[in-house]
Amino acid sequence: MIRFENVYKRYTGGREALSGVTFNIEPGEFVFLTGPSGAGKSTLLKLVALIERPTRGTVLVNNQNTTRISRRKIPPFRQRLGIVFQDHKLLYDRSVFDNVALPLVIAGASRREIEKRVRAALDQVGLRGRESHAPITLSTGEQQRVGIARAVAPRPEVLIADEPTGNLDPELSLEIMELFTRFNEVGVTLLIATHDLELIERMPSRRIRLVAGQVAGDSGAEKA
Amino acid sequence: MYALRHYFGLHRANFVGAIMRIAGQPFASATTILVIAIALALPAGLRVAVNNAAVLSETWQSVADFSVYLKLDVSADAARRTARTIEARDDVAGVTVIDRDAALAEFRERSGFGDALDALDGNPLPHSLLVRPASGIAGDVEALATAVRALPEVELVQIDTAWVTRLRAILALAGRFVDLATVLVGFAVAVVVGNTIRLEINSRSVEIEVTKLVGGTDGFIRRPFLYLGLCYGLAGALVAAAVVAVGLLLLGSPVRTLAALYGSGFALRGLSLAETGLLLAGGALLGWAGAGLAAARHLRAIEPR
Numbered sequence: 001m002i003r004f005e006n007v008y009k010r011y012t013g014g015r016e017a018l019s020g021v022t023f024n025i026e027p028g029e030f031v032f033l034t035g036p037s038g039a040g041k042s043t044l045l046k047l048v049a050l051i052e053r054p055t056r057g058t059v060l061v062n063n064q065n066t067t068r069i070s071r072r073k074i075p076p077f078r079q080r081l082g083i084v085f086q087d088h089k090l091l092y093d094r095s096v097f098d099n100v101a102l103p104l105v106i107a108g109a110s111r112r113e114i115e116k117r118v119r120a121a122l123d124q125v126g127l128r129g130r131e132s133h134a135p136i137t138l139s140t141g142e143q144q145r146v147g148i149a150r151a152v153a154p155r156p157e158v159l160i161a162d163e164p165t166g167n168l169d170p171e172l173s174l175e176i177m178e179l180f181t182r183f184n185e186v187g188v189t190l191l192i193a194t195h196d197l198e199l200i201e202r203m204p205s206r207r208i209r210l211v212a213g214q215v216a217g218d219s220g221a222e223k224a
Numbered sequence: 225m226y227a228l229r230h231y232f233g234l235h236r237a238n239f240v241g242a243i244m245r246i247a248g249q250p251f252a253s254a255t256t257i258l259v260i261a262i263a264l265a266l267p268a269g270l271r272v273a274v275n276n277a278a279v280l281s282e283t284w285q286s287v288a289d290f291s292v293y294l295k296l297d298v299s300a301d302a303a304r305r306t307a308r309t310i311e312a313r314d315d316v317a318g319v320t321v322i323d324r325d326a327a328l329a330e331f332r333e334r335s336g337f338g339d340a341l342d343a344l345d346g347n348p349l350p351h352s353l354l355v356r357p358a359s360g361i362a363g364d365v366e367a368l369a370t371a372v373r374a375l376p377e378v379e380l381v382q383i384d385t386a387w388v389t390r391l392r393a394i395l396a397l398a399g400r401f402v403d404l405a406t407v408l409v410g411f412a413v414a415v416v417v418g419n420t421i422r423l424e425i426n427s428r429s430v431e432i433e434v435t436k437l438v439g440g441t442d443g444f445i446r447r448p449f450l451y452l453g454l455c456y457g458l459a460g461a462l463v464a465a466a467v468v469a470v471g472l473l474l475l476g477s478p479v480r481t482l483a484a485l486y487g488s489g490f491a492l493r494g495l496s497l498a499e500t501g502l503l504l505a506g507g508a509l510l511g512w513a514g515a516g517l518a519a520a521r522h523l524r525a526i527e528p529r
Contacts, residue, residue, distance in 0.1 A: 049437070051528045072442075079439030089434050103438040108230050150438065 001027045001158055001189045002048060007057030009043050009213075017043040019213040021057070025191060027157070030184040031220070032200050033193040035210035041193040044210065045162050048191065049083055050074050062157065079107050082151035082188075084161035088143045090135040090150075096122070097131035100150045107154055121149035125179060141172035148176070152183060159183060161192045165199065173199050234447070242451040245424075246459070253456075256420045260413050260460025260507065265467040267406040268495065268503055272468060274398045276492055281391050290369060290383040292353040298377045300324075303351035306377045310355060315368050320354040327352065350379060410510050413460065417453045417514030424452060425522045432526045446519045450512055457511020461504045469494055 002025040009018040017040045025031050033041050046052040047059050050066055059066045062080060069077050090099050100121055104114045122128055125145035135143055144164060151159055161180070165173035177199060184190050194200060200207070206220030246253040292310075294303055300323060307319040327349045332338045355372065357365050365383065373381045425432065435445050472494045483490040495503065 051437075075436075075439045075441040075444075077439075078437065081439075083437060085437075089430075089437065091431050091434060093431075102435065102440075105234075106435070106438060106440045106444055108227065110230065111233075 001025050001029070001062065002191060003058075003060040004044075004047075005058040005060075007047065007054045007059060009040070009047065009052065010055045017213055018047075018054070021210070021213070021215055023208055023215060023218060025189060027189055028184070028187050029220070030181070030190045030205045031192070032203075032205055032207045033191060033210065034195065034197060034200070034207055035216070037195060039210040040213040041195075041210055042162055043213075045160050045191070045193055048158075048160050049081060050077060075106075079103065079154065080156055080158070082154070082156035082159035084144075084148050084151045084159065084164045086163040086166040088135075088147040090143055090146055092134070092136050095131065096127065096133050096135060096138070096146050099135060099146055100153050103150060103154045117153050117155075118149075121153040122146075124152065124182070125149045141168050141175070144168065144172075144176060145179070148179060152188070156188070158189045158191070161190070163194055164192065165194065165196060170199065177203065234444075235451075238448045238451040239455070241448055242455040245452060246455055253459075256416065256456055257459045257463055259416055260456060260511075261463035261467060263409045263412050263416070264461055264464035264503065264507055265471075267402055267409050268464055268468050268499075269471060270398075270402045270405060271499065272472065272493070272495060274395060274402055277398070278395050279493060280490055281388065281395065289354060289356045290365070290381060292355055292372055292378055293380040293382065294351045294353070294377050295379045296350045298351060300351060302377060303353070306375060307353050309375070310353065310372060313368070313371070315358050315364060317356045317358045319356070322352045322354060324349045324351045410506070413457065413507070413510045414514035414517065417456050417511045418518040420456060421449050421453050421515040421518040422522050425449060425518065425526070429526045432523065433528050436526075437528045442523065445523060446516075449519045449523075450515045453511040453513075453515020453518075454508050455511070457507040457509065457514070458504060460511070461507025464507070465495065465500055465503055 004021045004023050007018055007021045008016065010016045021040075021044065033044060035041055043052065047054055047066070048061055050069060053067065061077075064077065066077075091102070097118055100118045101114050104117055109117065118131065119128070122131065125148050127142060127145055127149065130138070130142075135146055138146065144167075148161075148164070151161075159180070164180075165176050168176065173196065180190055180192060181203075207217070208215060208220075209217035246257075294306065298306070303321055303323075307321045310316055311319045324347050328341070328347045331349070332341055355368075357368055369381045369383045372378060432445055472492050476492050479490070479492050
């Protein structure tokens with residue numbers, strides 16, 4: 001589902017964020033991307049979402065070679081990908097409903113379909129009935145769940161998340177992780193970057209550990 | 225079919241959204257719209273002025289009357305015969321014969337040269353004719369004059385249409401000037417809208433970034449801004465049309481008074497329906513184009529990081 005082949009990412013100025021990263025994530029896997037700050041976790045996720053492109057090497061997502069995706073083809077590519085951000089990236093001038101509906105509107109879903117899917121997504125994250133609320137009136141944890149609802153509303157096959165629990169207390173973090181586990185149970189492939197080792201300690205998921213831009217450990221490497 | 229409905233649904237939503245956005249910040253919007261309106265009212269007002277002047281110059285057809293002086297030895301009877309000959313032409317509305325004696329009497333009375341005239345022996349004035357060309361042959365008065373000049377009894381044709389011709393030429397020039405001003409003002413309006421849209425794009429960079437992140441195409445992101453530009457242009461054009469209408473209303477009464485003093489029933493004409501339509505469509509199009517230029521330049525710069 002997500003495959004990195006000897007990927008390098010060097011930023012202008014010479015800093016090398018990734019140095020020869022190789023791994024393969026099968027469909028339906030739940031993978032944590034761990035490592036200290038500055039190890040290249042965010043960069044790796046940006047390459048998956050085509051926010052950035054690798055300097056060298058190949059990144060395959062959904063069996064598509066991302067280096068061959070032109071700028072114009074990025075939007076349809078991203079429509080098939082769910083992305084959750086540490087800072088939620090909600091739009092504060094519109095309601096919870098409109099925030100979650102955004103990817104569906106872009107994809108051209110019908111009004112009825114949009115309403116159905118937004119309700120279903122909000123239901124899944126435990127925010128049923130909050131459609132008309134303004135995001136600013138919600139707590140940080142609730143806002144993060146709106147962000148997750150937006151990511152899963154179009155039913156993506158792959159969900160990536162960059163420090164989704166970065167701003168949350170342990171209890172809320174655990175809730176979010178349980179949420180991700182439920183998505184995984186229905187077949188969504190997840191790649192979640194986190195430095196919160198304590199949180200994922202109890203989870204049986206595969207871990208890819210990045211240190212200084214290189215894979216320093218992969219608990220599921222034998223599958224690759 | 226569904227895709228089409230969805231497409232138009234998006235457009236309607238963008239259009240409504242643009243109106244809401246303009247209404248949501250009334251002061252800033254009003255400033256922008258007023259600038260566009262004043263810019264558009266300038267060529268629109270000039271166009272109305274030129275149109276009215278053209279209409280007025282048409283009503284001055286009677287000024288194209290010209291005098292025909294016959295040869296001194298042409299008798300009064302011959303003068304009347306000549307008058308009938310000229311009058312028979314299709315392009316002549318009427319001919320008045322001015323008898324040489326009557327003309328002398330009038331000249332003596334009005335000119336104040338009575339004593340000087342007494343010093344002359346006999347009447348130095350010939351019989352003359354006042355020819356009124358048929359209306360609607362403005363350009364052909366010259367041809368008529370040439371035909372009249374060719375008659376054997378005619379000594380001199382004094383035609384004073386040159387100034388009418390000049391006026392028409394000046395009006396044509398003014399019309400061209402208005403065209404030029406319209407083009408320049410069009411650019412200005414596109415730039416004003418473009419600048420407003422640039423600010424709008426900057427203030428909505430988060431929204432643009434998020435939309436790009438969840439797979440929004442360039443077209444999807446651009447469209448609300450295009451509609452915003454269109455609404456600004458359209459609103460500006462509407463206000464411009466209103467400004468011109470109010471201006472005409474204010475000038476209407478004094479113009480009628482002035483026209484009455486000249487014995488004319490002339491009344492100011494406003495923008496025609498077609499011209500109003502052109503003004504509105506032009507404003508909307510310029511707004512759209514300005515927004516398109518700004519969007520092309522600035523939307524690309526906002527990429528997720």
